[in-house]
Structures are given as structure tokens and as C-alpha cells.
Amino acid sequence: MKIVVLVKQVPDSGAERSLRADDNTVDRATANNVINEMDEYAIEEALRLKEAHGGEVVILTMGPDKATDSIRKALSMGPDAAVHVVDDALHGSCAIATSKVLAAALAQQNADLIIAGAESTDGRVQVLPHMLAERLGIAALTGARKLTVDGSTLTVERQTDEGYEVVTASTPAVVSVWDTINDPRYPSFKGIMAAKKKPVQTLSLADLGVAASEVGLDGATSAVLEHGKRPPRTGGNTVEDSGDGGVKLVEFLATEKFV
Amino acid sequence: MQLNDEYQALREAVREFAVESVAPVIGDFYERHAFPYDLIRQMGKMGLFGLPFPTEFDGEGGDYFALCLALEELARVDSSVAITLEAAVSLGAMPIHRFGTEEQKERWLPALCKGEKLAAFGLTEPGFGSDAGGTATRAVLDGDQWVINGSKAFITNSGTDITCLVTVTAVTGTNPDGSKELSTIIVPSGTPGFTVLPGYSKVGWCASDTHELAFDDVRVPVGNLLGERGRGFAQFLRILDEGRIAIAALSVGLAQGCVDESIRYARERRAFGRSIGDFQAIQFKISEMEARAHVARLAYYDAAEKMLAGRPFKKEAAIAKLTASNAAMDNARDATQIHGGYGFMNEFPVGRFYRDAKILEIGEGTSEIQKLVIARELDL
DSSP, X not given: OEEEEEOOEEEOTTSOOOBOXXXXXXXXXXXXXXXXXXXXXXXXXXXXXXXXXXOEEEEEEEOOGGGHHHHHHHHXXXXXXXXEEOOGXXXXXXXXXXXXXXXXXXXXXXXXXXXXXXXXXXXXXXXXXXXXXXXXXXXXXXXXXXXXXXXXXXXXXXXXXXXXXXEEEESSEEEEEOTTSOOOOOOOHHHHHHHTTSXXXXXXXXXXXXXXXXXXXXXXXXXXXXXXXXXXXXXXXXXXXXXXXXXXXXXXXXXXXXX | OXXXXXXXXXXXXXXXXXXXXXXXXXXXXXXXXXXXXXXXXXXXXXXXXXXXSOGGGTOOSOOHHHHHHHHHHHHTXXXXXXXXXXXXXXXXXXXXXXXXXXXXXXXXXXXXXTTSSEEEEEOOBTTBSSOGGGOOOEEEEETTEEEEEEEEEEEETSSSTTEEEEEEEEEEEEOTTSSEEEEEEEEETTOTTEEEOOOOOOSSOTTSOEEEEEEEEEXXXXXXXXXXXXXXXXXXXXXXXXXXXXXXXXXXXXXXXXXXXXXXXXXXXXXXXXXXXXXXXXXXXXXXXXXXXXXXXXXXXXXXXXXXTTSOOHHHHHHHHHHHHHHHHHHHHHHHHHHGGGGGSTTSHHHHHXXXXXXXXXXXXOXXXXXXXXXXXXXX
16 A cells, blocks of 8 residues: 655744745744644554555645655655645745646555644644645545555544444545544654655656746735734633623623533 | 764754653653653654664664763653663673674563663672772572572663563682672573562752662573673773763763753743843853763773774773763752742752762762772873
8 A cells, every 4th residue: 555644844833933924824934844743644544554554655745945854754654755845936825726736646646545734733724634625536535533555445533522433435535634533653763864765756847737827926816915913812701600600701701612 | 073974964853852852741751760662662762772783683783872862862851762772782782793603692682772771780799899809799500500699789771570680790719819700691581580679869960760679690691691691891991981881971961961950941931120141140050051961971982982093092981971960950950049949849841950960970880980080091
């Protein structure tokens, strides 16, 4: 089984993040860039499937030059190879354009299974797996908390607000996973040393047959027009209990749709 | 000093493990004096127990410096898991790797490298520590078996569910000059007559495993001799010289952990209308702590570099151990002071650091022994 795992480099969500003043895109230059956390679960799931069924795990990343650090780190967990789509024209690409580029790269891979994190901690739109499945004409099994493979049949427990749904499909397919699906491994020293020697194929837009005009800020279907700092936290509401405190609390929770 | 990419990546991986997996749970194990088997299993999966060993025995093909980096990052968060790793690798598995026969290595090293099993090193006895000539445990050859009698004290990793052996130093005869002939013998766990006494109640390192061991007519095959007969003294001196660098790394980790916690606390804690980190009294303390950790780190880097280059490193290892254990003790005292009353609470990491620091001036050669070693190296 050949599995491609989508890995995105994102600014560390545990630190202060910002948008650039000039074009309102994510500031990746000053940030501490890391592997999108959910993608580590995708890598782990792929490695477990490989250990159980054999095959090959390939990392696919679209990102600037410095995304190489995250690719090496991903490889140190155990995947066999990586594909890095890097092109200056990609800067500022929207989700739709990104899916076009990744779909073109995936078309070259002939993967049986494509695994992605359910969302990235910077964009958080959760749409890429669906878009890729649509472009590739294959099934999308998203938001998985469990994935089993039996021959060419994939079965997924799909996490919902109420519980979970059991969904099946045949390979090839796209599966996106939540962080409930496994515990990602830490890279071993052996893995770190081996990662240095693993092949990383670099592809440009021209290699993928995608025009520069279709991607980047100019090709984006949505744009951030302006941004500002989050307003400082305000004092909040204080409920005085004069016998009706409980009711007021429930009313507040109801307006916030917690109950 | 710039670490290469692989060392840096290892350091980051261990740091992530320590912060995400060790920090949230270790306080509970510490309180209960319980051994954190699951953390040890995870460390095994990361290959930490095989770091300095060759891949042919399921090691990681790294080196002793890689082990030191891992120890530093672990001890920055917790010393119990760090000392478990240190003792398992540099005291447990290393003698087998360095002095064992091919057969002994093949039998024991793979499980030790993977952290599935732990080996212990039995040198110290109830009646002697620094004065190794005081060894009272005896091993007598009876046909094709060694018969061992005696006891060992403060032996790390000797009583866990996954302990598979202890290597014991014992008197096996008398040298021509009248001194004791010392040899090292492998005693597998479960050998009749080999008793692991209940764990000690320790001041620190509470989530690590330490026992007194009793040997009462313990019989093991003659082939369990580790290395040459009569070379026991030279063997453990080599092991201890290396071990000092590892303990220095662990001490630097604790010293740095004290800095980390103090910076965090100094930013949060407010007094007299401002963060206590705004006061020079606190800033200067933290500056000194950082300086101590930094200097001690350079000292162990230097000792490790000399050792790996095959150059003499005895003096440098002693300097590193002396400097780093001093730094750990001083930083633990200062960090606790910065934390005020909270520093005296076990639930704060610095409470653990304070309790874990003192042993660093004692274990694997006391500070006094380090000074003796340095003085001898200076031909005094």
C-alpha cells in the first residue's frame, strides 16, 4: 500500500503569531515554524498501516524553502520519502489554489491512500481533504478518530458533535484524522540519522503543469483586506446572586448555546 | 558552541518528550515513590537506551555525547527518569558492551538497547563507597561456577519488573602485591540466593528504583565473568570516568530546569505592584544561575569531546562533574528561594529539583573524590 501524508509547516500555535503588514498573509519569517500538530497524527497513522500491511509512506508538503526543516522532522519519524512543492509564486495561495497544486502533485503519486490532519492550526478551514478528493475523483473520509484497512476497503469512525459515524470506502481515498486517533511517536536518533539520507523530491509549479496565475495572492479566491490586534480581554459579566443566580447563569449559557 | 543538525534534532525530540509526556505525570509517580514504567517504555521506543551502542545490537549507532544531550534534556524536567536512563546505559549496558564477549553482548544488549530490559551495576556496598578497595563481596570458583556472597547498596534499576541482571564487582582472590583481586560478574535476576531488598525511602530521585542487594551462595556459570579476571578495578574506573560526564550532563539539566522555572515564575509572580522579575535582586540571581548552567555545560561538552576523540579525559570529566553538581545544588537553592513558599511545595517542579540536587554531589564519585582525581591529575 502506498500512502501519501500531507504535511504543512505552520507557525507554532503555542507562541505569538501575526500577519504580515504588507500583504496580510501569515508571517512565517519571524515565527517558530513547526509541523502542523494534527499532521503528526496523520504520519503516525500512515506508519502504523505500513507496519501492519507493508508498503510505502511518502510526505507531501507545499511550502517555502524553510519547510525543509519540517519535512526532515517528519521523515525522522519513519516515512520513506518526501515531495516538496516549492515555488515563489505560491505565496498567499488560498485553499482552492492549494488544493489544485496538491492534487497535481498527488496525481503523480498513484497513492492508495492519502492521509491528512483534519485541520491546520493556521488556516483552520478543514476543507482541503474534501477539495482534494473532489479534484481526484475519489472518496473523502474526513474527521476520523479510527481507521482500519482490510484489503482495499477503508473503514473510518468519523467524529461528530453527537458521537461518531462509521463510513466505508474503497481505495484510493482521502482520509483526514483528528488527534484522538493515536499517539504520535517521537523520532528516534536512528530515525533522525536515517532522515538525512531519505529522498526529497522538489517540484515547481512548472513541474506540475500549474500556471502561476492560478495560484498565489493574484489567483486567490479570497483575500484578507485588513487585520488588527485582538482587542484586550474585557472584565466579563458578573452575576450577583440574589436568589436567582442559578437561573441567570443558565440563561447566559443558553445565549452562548452551551446548554 | 553549535551542535550539528542530528544532535540538535535529538535534543529537540527529547525536550518535546520531556515537556509533553514526562512533566504532566512525573509529580504523581514521585509522590508515590513509583517507577514510571510507561515513560521508560516510551523512552525505549525513542531509542534513548541504545544511543551510544552500535546498530548490530539494536543500538542507535550514536555516541556518548548523544546520551549526554538526552540526559540533560530529561533532567531539565525530571531527574528520576534521567538517572534511570543514565544508570541503565552507562552503568548497566556499557560494561557489557565494553568488556563483554560476543556471546554476552548478543544475549543481553538487544533488549537493553531497546529499553525493554534494564541492567544494574553493583559496586557500592553498605560498608564502602568511595574506597573501592573496601569491597567485601566475594566470589569463589567452584568447578564451573562462581559462588558469590556479600551485599551491595544503593543500586539503581536493580529491582524493577524489567531488570534482567546486575553486574557485581567481587573479590576473586589476592594480587601478588597483597591487594584484593577484583573481578566483575554478571548475575541474572532471579538467580537463587540473589535477593533484592525493598526499595529505599529516598530524599530525592523518588520515581527511580534503588535497592540494597543480598547475595547468599549465589551460583552463576563461570562464563558470566565480565571481561578479564582481576581487571574489575580498572573496568569500573573506566566506567566511572565516563559516568561522570553523564552525571554532569544530568546536573546541567537540573541546573537549567531551575533557570526555566525561575524565569517562568519571576514573570508571573507579582509583588509591590510589579513582576518580581523586574527586581534586580531576582534578575541577578537568575543571571548567576544561567551562568552556572552555561559554564557547566561547556565543561561536560569538553570532557565528552575529549573522550570521544580518544584523548585523556579523566581530569575534564572530574571537573565537569564537580562544576555541574555544584551548579545544580546552587541553582536549586536559588530557584527555591525565588519561588518563596511555593518552592517548598512538592507540587512545584523546583521542590523536586531541590530534593534531587543533593545526590549529584554524592553519586558516581563524591565532590571530594572529584577533587582528589583533579589533584592527582595535577601530579599533587
